[in-house]
Amino acid sequence: MAFGWIDEQAAARRRAGLVRTMRPRPADSPLLDLASNDYLGLARHPEVVAGAVAAARTWGGGATGSRLVTGTTELHGELERELADFCGFEAALVFSSGYAANLAAVTALAPHGSLIVSDAGNHASLIDGCRLARGTTQVVAHADPDAVGKALGTHEGPALAVSDTVFSVDGDAAPLAGLAEACREHGAGLVVDDAHGLGVLGAGGRGAPHAAGLAGADDVVVTVTLSKSLGSQGGAVLGPARVVEHLVNAARTFIFDTGLAPAAAGAALAALRLLGREPERATRAREVATALHARLTAAGLEAVRPDAAVVSVRAPSPEEAVQWAADCRAAGLLVGCFRPPSVPDGISRLRLTARADLSEEQIERAVRVIGGTRP
Secondary structure, eight states, X not given: OTTHHHHHHHHHHHHHTOXXXXXXXXXXXXXXXXXXXXXXXXXXXXXXXXXXXXXXXXXXXXXXXXXXXXXXXXXXXXXXXXXXXXXXOXXXXXXXXXXXXXXHHHHHTOOTXXXXXXXXXXXXXXXXXXXXXXSEEEEEOTTOHHHHHHHHTTOOSOEEEEEESBOTTTOOBOOHHHHHHHHHHTTOXXXXXXXXXXXXXSGGGOOHHHHTTOTTOTXXXXXXXXXXXXXXXXXXXXXXXXXXXXXXXXXXXXXXXXXXXXXXXXXXXXXXHHHHHOTXXXXXXXXXXXXXXXXXXXXXXXXXXXXXXXXXXXXXXXXXXXXXXHHHHHTTEEEEEEOTTSSTTSOOEEEEEOOTTOOHHHHHHHHHHHHXXXX
């Protein structure tokens, strides 16, 4: 029977406690949200919403085509210029998603005969980029510049190291300075995904590469998402102008994908300008993460110390993690639940996001609920 194997896989997922379910949320949810990636609390900010509305009224509901046909508006160019300037890079290129940006950066910068050295903890979009690239991929130990250098030393020809800047599962930061040094020693490029760093790390939220002194370097390429700290949708690649020009001509997820909807571009631009005026939002997000970690740890929970705005709390098993998240939801708290295969170490956990707009009372409430519902 066609697709009969799907039933076998579904049964295996049920036995392992790994079935995933979508839960549509209402417009006005009563739950305290510690699950979304809205780190700065900007997704519903009046200025951000107004930016989306104004763009939709001006440019329409969709981009109408790929970026190289009709999908590039003046608004896209404005967003790219201001994003590159804010993060300290020469140029930027906006994509329909952060996933598409990662696929573009990795595949277009790893031709035949090249080597890609990929961190074992990288996000699925970077992993998929490595799989689709024409170069050879070598996976190395997590957050280990020496391992990266050793792998690069075995190869002659074009090479690339690929890493998240802040890893999405535990929220730990990559050793960017060490990675850059290893790459430079071997003449390799460095591509880093700053999805969880933009808006949280660096001066005024300019990102982890900016904090590490790598912004504007001619051998560093950064990908970002517009759907986390900027509260919108889409992604971008930042780097030297010649790299961006290459992507325009070689990146399949740019050439063949419909451009980012104008409303999303307008919202992202409004959020970027708001962050520029209110840089304290980045500081507050980190403060909330530190407070959550300290209070969860004091309550006897195994929480990973955050380097940005992600706080991870270990769970005994996938089934117990799912039940724990469900019990939190029943108590009015929305938390993330990460299980295999989303976690590279096989350890299930609750994943909390520290939003800059959380009050002290909300932080205390979250800790009480998580502690009171633990398995």
